[in-house]
Amino acid sequence: MKTVFHNLSPDDTPRVRVRFADRELMLRDGANLAAELLAAGVMPFRHTPVSGAPRAPFCMMGACFDCLVLIDGVTRRACMSEVSEGLEIAVPGKADHD
Amino acid sequence: MIEADLVIIGAGPAGMAAAAQAADCGLSVLILDEQPRPGGQIYRDVDRAAPRHGAILGKDYTDGLGLTDRLDHPNIACLFGTSVWQIDPQAAVSFSRDGRGGVARGKRLLIATGAQERPMPLPGWTLPGVMTAGAAQILLKASGVVAERAVLVGTGPLLYLVAAQMVRAGTPPLALVETQTRSDFLRSLRHLPAALLGSRTLLKGMGLLATLRKAGVKRYKAAKDIAVEGTDRVTGLRFAHGGQPHQLECDTVLLHHGVVPETQATRSLNLPHRWNARQRAFHPVTDRWGRTALPFIFVAGDGAGIGGAKAAAYEGTLAALEIARDLGALSDGDRDLAAHPLRLRLWMERAIRPFLDTAFPSFAAALAPADDTLVCRCEEVTAGAVRRYAALGCLGPNQLKAFGRPGMGPCQGRMCALTVTELLAVHHGTSPKTIGLQRVRPPLKPVTLGEIAAMEGQGEQSTL
Ligand SMILES: Cc1cc2nc3c(=O)[nH]c(=O)nc-3n(C[C@H](O)[C@H](O)[C@H](O)COP(=O)(O)OP(=O)(O)OC[C@H]3O[C@@H](n4cnc5c(N)ncnc54)[C@H](O)[C@@H]3O)c2cc1C
Ligand code: FES
Numbered sequence: 218m219k220t221v222f223h224n225l226s227p228d229d230t231p232r233v234r235v236r237f238a239d240r241e242l243m244l245r246d247g248a249n250l251a252a253e254l255l256a257a258g259v260m261p262f263r264h265t266p267v268s269g270a271p272r273a274p275f276c277m278m279g280a281c282f283d284c285l286v287l288i289d290g291v292t293r294r295a296c297m298s299e300v301s302e303g304l305e306i307a308v309p310g311k312a313d314h315d
Numbered sequence: 316m317i318e319a320d321l322v323i324i325g326a327g328p329a330g331m332a333a334a335a336q337a338a339d340c341g342l343s344v345l346i347l348d349e350q351p352r353p354g355g356q357i358y359r360d361v362d363r364a365a366p367r368h369g370a371i372l373g374k375d376y377t378d379g380l381g382l383t384d385r386l387d388h389p390n391i392a393c394l395f396g397t398s399v400w401q402i403d404p405q406a407a408v409s410f411s412r413d414g415r416g417g418v419a420r421g422k423r424l425l426i427a428t429g430a431q432e433r434p435m436p437l438p439g440w441t442l443p444g445v446m447t448a449g450a451a452q453i454l455l456k457a458s459g460v461v462a463e464r465a466v467l468v469g470t471g472p473l474l475y476l477v478a479a480q481m482v483r484a485g486t487p488p489l490a491l492v493e494t495q496t497r498s499d500f501l502r503s504l505r506h507l508p509a510a511l512l513g514s515r516t517l518l519k520g521m522g523l524l525a526t527l528r529k530a531g532v533k534r535y536k537a538a539k540d541i542a543v544e545g546t547d548r549v550t551g552l553r554f555a556h557g558g559q560p561h562q563l564e565c566d567t568v569l570l571h572h573g574v575v576p577e578t579q580a581t582r583s584l585n586l587p588h589r590w591n592a593r594q595r596a597f598h599p600v601t602d603r604w605g606r607t608a609l610p611f612i613f614v615a616g617d618g619a620g621i622g623g624a625k626a627a628a629y630e631g632t633l634a635a636l637e638i639a640r641d642l643g644a645l646s647d648g649d650r651d652l653a654a655h656p657l658r659l660r661l662w663m664e665r666a667i668r669p670f671l672d673t674a675f676p677s678f679a680a681a682l683a684p685a686d687d688t689l690v691c692r693c694e695e696v697t698a699g700a701v702r703r704y705a706a707l708g709c710l711g712p713n714q715l716k717a718f719g720r721p722g723m724g725p726c727q728g729r730m731c732a733l734t735v736t737e738l739l740a741v742h743h744g745t746s747p748k749t750i751g752l753q754r755v756r757p758p759l760k761p762v763t764l765g766e767i768a769a770m771e772g773q774g775e776q777s778t779l
Contacts, residue, residue, distance in 0.1 A: 221444065221566040225368065225459040225484055252458035260548055261443040267695040271547050273443035277450035278356065279349060279760070280431050280577075281692060282725040283441075291763055292725075296453075297349060297398075 222255040233302040237286075244300045251277060251284045251296035262286060262295065263308050285309050319345040319392070321638055322408060322421030324399050324580065327355015328624045329616025330427035331382040333631035333638075338390035340639035345419055346391065347410055349398040349760065353383045355429055355616075356449065357624040360457040368459055371483040373476075375519070375624075376456070382628065394419075400758035402426075402580055406611045409762075416766040423611050423638045426581060427631060430574040430617035433596070433677055434730045435469060436684040439543030440570065441692055448477040448571035461486040465567035466552050468541060470495040471675040472516075474571045475523040482530040489565055491527070492554055494572065494678040496537040503674035513667030535561065539680070543568050572677045575733065576618050582755040584609065590748035593672045594621055595682070596733065597752055604637035605630055613638065622665055629661040682737045690738070691731040693724020701735055705742035712736055712753040722753045725761065 232243040237259055244253040251274045254262065261271035262284055274284040277296045284295040287307040295306075321337045323330045326348035334344045346353075354361045358379025365377045386393055394412060401409040406424035410417050432447045439445065448467055454460040465488045467478050478488050510517060527534065535556040544551040544562075551564045575596035578588060586607050588597040598620040605613040615634045616627035636653050639645040645653075684690060686699030696719050704718040712735050715721060721735050722728035728735075732753045740747045 221464070222454065222460050222462055223486075225371075225455070225461055228367070228459070249458050252454050252460045255454070256458070256460050265695060270441060270695070271443050272441065273548075275441075275446050275450065275692075276432070277446070277453040278431065280726060280729045283692065285725070292761070294761075299351060 220256070220258050221260070222252075224256050233300060233304075235300060235304040235306065237306045238308050246300055246302065248300050249296065250286075250298040250300050250304075250306075251294075253300050254295060266310075316407075317345060317417065317419040319343045319419070319421050320642055321345070321423050321425060321635070322406070322419050323347070323425045323427055324402075324408065325355065325427035325429055325616070325618070326350070326353040326386070326393065326395070327427060327429045327616060327627060328357060328379070328382060329429070329618075329627035329631035330355070330425065331386060331631070332628035333425050333427065333615060333635040334391050335382070335385035335388065336632045336635035337639060338388045340635070340644045342390065342635075342639055342642060342644055344391045345394065345421065346386070347394045347397045347399055347408070347419065349396065351396050353386055353393065353395070354379055355627075356453075358382065359453055364456050364459070368455070368484075371480055372456060373480070373483075398760040398762075399580070400760045400762045402584060402612075402757075402759075404584060404609055404612075406609075411760070411762045411766040414763070414766060416762070416768075422642055423613065425605075425613045425615060425631070425634055425638070426618060427614070427616045427627075428577045428580050428618045429627075430621060431577050431729060432473075432571055433573045433575045434734060435570040435572050435678065435681045436688050436690050436698070436734055437468075437541050437543060437570070437681055438685065438688050439545065439549075441689055442543055442545045442549050443547070444545065444549030444566060445543055445568045445570065448474055448569040449574075451567070451569045452477045452480065455480060455484060462567040462569065464489055464565050465569055466490050466492060466563055466565045467569045467571070468492045468494075468538075468552065469570050469572040469678060471571060471573050472520055472523075472671060473574070475520065475527065477569065477571070478532060479523040479526040482526055482532065487530045487532050488569070490533040490535065490563060492538045492541065492552065492556075492563075493534060493536045494538055494541070495675050499676055500674055503670050506670035506673055510667045510670035512663050516667050541678075541680070572681060573675065574617065574621055576620060577729075578618065578752070579727065579729065579755050579759050581607065581614060581618070582752060583757055583759055584612065585754075586612075588752070590746065591620065592746075592748075593669065595677055595737075595747070596621070597747075603633075605634040606637065622661075622668065626661055626664040629657045629664065633657055633661075682734070683741055684734065690734045691721035691724065693726050693730070694720040696721040696731070698734070698738060701738045702742060705739055710739070710743065711750060712739060715739070716753065727755065727759075728753045
C-alpha cells in the first residue's frame with residue numbers, strides 16, 4: 218500500500234490497537250482519528266450511498282462529512298474524533314447515512 | 316442547564332478574546348467549542364503543536380498562545396469537544412458532548428463560529444486525495460502529518476502560507492497551480508495604497524513567496540480548465556497554462572480559493588444577512604459592536620465577515636465591551652475609552668482586504684462549474700442538474716432542495732449552498748443577493764436521539 222501522508226516526527230505517544238473494517242491498526246493514543254487513519258494508509262474511508270463513489274477526508278474541520286465512519290453503531294466524523302484503545306470502526310452502509 | 320452572563324460559541328481568536336475581555340470586566344463566561352482544545356482554525360491545537368512544530372508553522376501561529384493563556388481565568392469555564400446543534404432566539408443553546416446532551420443559557424450569546432474555505436467544485440474534486448489546503452494545514456497543526464507529492468490549486472494568501480509551511484516541514488508541494496490572472500493584479504493596484512497600511516501582511520506575503528522560490532516550487536499562474544484525474548483516488552491534475560495543456564502526476568490535490576463566513580448558526584436563527592459582492596459571500600447584519608437583529612445575540616470574527624485572525628480578536632473584544640456595558644459591568648464612557656484604540660487597529664487590519672479580495676478573486680470556473688461537475692457532494696447533484704431545475708422554473712434554493720436534494724445531505728449545504736445560489740443567479744440573470752441562501756434548520760451538527768433523551772429530565776441547574 219502506498220503511503221501518501223506521513224508523520225513529521227516520530228513521537229513518543231503510545232500506540233493503541235484500533236480496528237478499521239477488517240484491518241488492525243496501531244494508532245497514536247488520543248490523536249485525531251482521521252489524521253491517523255490517513256497516515257496508516259487508509260483510503261478511501263467509505264463509499265457514498267448515492268453512487269458508491271469512494272470518499273476520504275476533504276475539510277478536516279467537521280464541515281463536509283466525507284470522513285464519516287461508524288463507531289459503536291453511531292456515524293461520526295473521523296476528523297472530529299480521537300483515537301482510543303480498542304476502537305472498533307466500521308464503514309457506514311447505505312442506511313447509516315439517513 | 317448551565318447559566319452564565321455570557322455564552323460564547325467558538326474558541327478561535329474572536330471567541331477567546333471576547334471571553335478574556337468579558338471575564339476581566341467581571342462577567343461569568345462559558346465558552347463552547349467542538350474541537351478538543353482551544354485555538355479555532357488559525358491557532359488550531361496551538362498549546363500542543365507550538366512546542367513541537369512552532370518553527371514550521373511560524374510566529375503568526377505561535378502568537379495564539381497569548382490568547383489560549385488568557386482562558387485560564389477564574390470567571391471563564393470552557394467546554395471543549397462540545398458541538399452546539401441548536402440555538403433559540405432567547406439565547407439558549409443545546410449542545411452535545413461525549414454522547415450526552417445539555418443546554419446552556421447566557422444573558423448574552425456571542426456566535427464566534429468563524430469561516431470555512433469556499434467550496435471549489437472542479438471536475439474530480441470528490442476523489443479521495445483531494446482536500447482543501449486548510450485541511451492539509453490542520454493535519455500539520457493538529458497531528459504533525461504532511462501530504463506528500465501534493466499540488467496546491469487555487470488562489471489566495473492561505474495557499475502560499477500552506478505551501479511555505481510544507482516547504483519548512485521538508486515536504487515541499489510539487490507545484491502551485493494558481494487561478495488569479497494578470498488583469499486581477501492590475502485591477503488590485505488601485506487598492507494598494509490602502510493596503511500599505513497593512514504593510515506587515517504584505518511583507519509577510521512576500522516572505523512566503525521568497526520561501527517558495529528558494530525551494531524551487533514551480534508556480535503556474537492564470538491556470539484554466541483545471542480537472543483532477545483519477546478513478547479511485549487522485550493520480551494527477553490536468554490544466555491549461557499559457558495556452559498549453561499541462562498534466563502533473565501527484566497523490567494529493569489541495570484546493571483553496573478563499574474563505575467565507577460560516578453562517579449556519581446565524582441563518583438557523585433567520586437573522587438578516589447581507590451579500591458582500593467583493594468577497595462573494597453572505598454575512599449576518601450587525602451593528603458596530605456585533606449586535607444582531609436579536610438584541611441578546613452578537614456575532615464576531617470571520618463569521619461576521621472575513622477580516623482575518625487579528626480583526627477577529629478585535630471584534631471579539633469590542634462585542635465583549637458592549638456586552639459588559641449592557642449588563643451594567645462597564646459605563647458607556649469606559650466602554651468607549653477601551654474601544655477607541657481597538658477600532659483604529661481594526662480599521663488598519665481591514666484596510667488590506669480590498670487589495671487581497673481583488674488580487675486573489677475566487678476562481679470563476681468553480682463559481683459556475685461545468686455541467687457534469689458535482690456541486691452537492693452529499694447527494695451527488697451536478698451543476699447541470701441545478702441548471703435543468705432552474706430551467707424548469709425553480710427560482711430559489713429552498714425550492715431546489717425539493718427538486719433535486721442539493722443541501723439535504725449530512726453537510727446541510729455547507730459544501731453546495733453558495734454554488735447553488737451562484738448558479739441560480741446566473742441562470743435567472745440576477746445577483747446572488749436576490750437569490751439568497753438555503754434556509755438552515757437545526758440540528759446544526761449531528762445529534763443522536765440518545766443525546767436528546769439524555770438532555771431531557773435534566774432538572775438540575777448550575778450557575779457559573
Ligand atoms: C481551515 C482554515 C484554516 C485557516 N488557516 C489560517 C491561517 O493559517 N492563518 C490565518 O491568518 N488565517 C487562517 N484562516 C482564516 C481564519 O478564518 C481566521 O484567521 C481566524 O481563524 C478566524 O477566527 P474566528 O475566531 O472568527 O474563527 P475560528 O478560528 O474559525 O474559530 C471558530 C471556532 O468555532 C467552533 N465552532 C463552529 N461551529 C461550532 C458549533 N456549532 N459548535 C461548537 N463549536 C463550533 C470551531 O470548532 C472553531 O474552533 C483559516 C481558515 C480556515 C477555514
Ligand atoms: S473531513 Fe470534512 S467533516 Fe471530516
